[in-house]
Amino acid sequence: MSEEGNRVLLVEDDGELAAMLDRLLVSEGYQVDVALNGHTGLHLALTNRYQAMVIDRGLPGVDGLDLIGRLRRRGVTTPILVLSALGTARDRVHGLDAGAEDYLPKPFDIDELLARLRALLRRHLHHAEALPIGPDTTLDIASRTVFRGDRPLEVLSERECDLLTLLASRPGVVFTRTQLLELVFADAITDTTVDTYVYYLRRKLGRKAISTVRGVGYRLGTV
Incomplete structure (x- = not known):
């Protein structure tokens, strides 16, 4: 599946990590919008159309799980992958219960991140039919x-x-x-x-x- 034209929202408060992921995803053919806090992420998610979102859990302003909950209550069904330094089974359950489709603990393998993102996009295309x-x-x-x-x-x-x-x-x-x-x-x-x-x-x-x-x-x- 070609990623060309797929638009992704990345919400990550670590500036260096956000810049690295931005470059990586762009090199893979994605169109990327970056938000460094939850408030900006919420605004972008509600005013733009994305095929997938990658959201850090520990965000300033609006916590990542709170952000996901707000989006789901507003009717946004875009598939979401959570990134988090919190990686216990209970943490993953909380992320999925908040409305995310996938949860990837930090530190993560780049190839695994890209594979999980491709899976989210396939899910988006299936639901978008x-x-x-x-x-x-x-x-x-x-x-x-x-x-x-x-x-x-x-x-x-x-x-x-x-x-x-x-x-x-x-x-x-x-x-x-x-x-x-x-x-x-x-x-x-x-x-x-x-x-x-x-x-x-x-x-x-x-x-x-x-x-x-x-x-x-x-x-x-x-x-």
Whole structure:
């Protein structure tokens, strides 16, 4: 599996280790965003799309396990690998119970880290094939088709699919128009582009497909 185009969030407060891992992952073909504390990691994780996250447990500001818990409560389902100097069986259990998919004690072997990250990405691709967007309703990303059960309902345009994918990947998160413009419509000519595509999706999937949160923005509704 090629790693090209896979975007990874690295949250690590040890500057030297973070820089080393950044160089390593970039050399392996990953796109890497680095946060040196929990607050920055939380902000990046909630405002960007990642295929995997590598999070240190002992972070300043927001502890690593607290950070993971906050992300899971906000609907972020991106696979997470915890790095930690705490490596007992109980420590690993706490990390997995917090919502991480994997736990790697420090010091770690570089090859093992890369292998575990590849496994997380395979898991992400498996889950990303079909996103739930309502009762018995899913979005097949590859074909850009919305299904009710096994029956296709609508085929979406590329931009419609990108917008719905972002909202469906974080169903509890309200996105502002500015965030949606940056994440989905970076080349948009006007700031009404988001409203236009929300209208397109509602016309195809129903008015409740995307909910408006007045004064804030949009979140996933129900189809």
